[in-house]
Amino acid sequence: MTRNLLSQSVRYTMLAMAAGISLGAGTAQAEESKGTINLAYVEWASEVASTNVVRAVLEQEGYKVNMDSLSAAVMWQALGTGDADAIVAAWLPTTHADYLSKVKDEVVDLGPNLDGTKLGLVVPEYTYEKVPSIADLNANADLFDDKIVGIDPGAGLMSMTEKAMKEYGIDDLSLQSSSGAAMTSALANAIQNHQDIVVTGWTPHWMFARWDLKYLEDPKKAYGDAEHIDTVVHKGLKERMPQAYAILDNFYWTPEQMGEVMLMNQKPGSDPYENAKKWVSEHPDVVKKWTEGTAE
Structure with missing residues (x-):
């Protein structure tokens, strides 16, 4: 009798553990079910820094993020076709003006994420x-x-x-x-x-x-005046992933903050993605401004 009770107890414990594992797996899947965001960027030190930081924040909020390093022309083309969901690398109003004009009906400019360029x-x-x-x-x-x-x-x-x-x-x-x-x-x-x-x-x-x-001094202003770096998304992202859209819309930092990440990335053997995650973990107050009130 005692033996049977013990067997039943073991069985119940194992079933409970299995249920717990299953429940845990289900919760993990639920946490990973927010979807995938495709970010495109140009291989400039500034854009490597900003795109990796945005990736780290979006992943922290439960999204899967893909990053594609492209030439400027192909980056904008990918954004226009929807192969890329967003970029945080739009130098405007001058440098990328021609690229934007070709896809303006397919994208939404969320405004500057950095001023003073x-x-x-x-x-x-x-x-x-x-x-x-x-x-x-x-x-x-x-x-x-x-x-x-x-x-x-x-x-x-x-x-x-x-x-x-x-x-x-x-x-x-x-x-x-x-x-x-x-x-x-x-x-x-x-x-x-x-x-x-x-x-x-x-x-x-x-x-x-x-x-x-x-x-070098530019008396003819051939390079124009100071620019800003904008976040631009493919149309439809707001409806499809409103929280991700809100985070991208809120993303804004200073040249000094970006410089911190860029300098980290210059250390031999450093990983820009790991550096971005480290910076994000060390600046919770800044990140909170990007994510606060965006929960779905």
């Missing part, structure tokens, strides 16, 4: 003392080995630089395509050897925290 040609401070303006480049082409070091060819900054070169009549230098990483590598090498170099640059960027750099 700038674009232009950048040189080391010791070069600026000799060549302070874009207008001085032609006469000093030999200092720069007859080239301006650019980034990826699809970037809006590159097309703006081509227009600026025409506006200033710069025909003794050519614009060299590379990538954001290759550009900063060339800049680091030149500074290490105290050589003159001119590169396409933008703020916010970690290179300004690492080296003494100057923007």
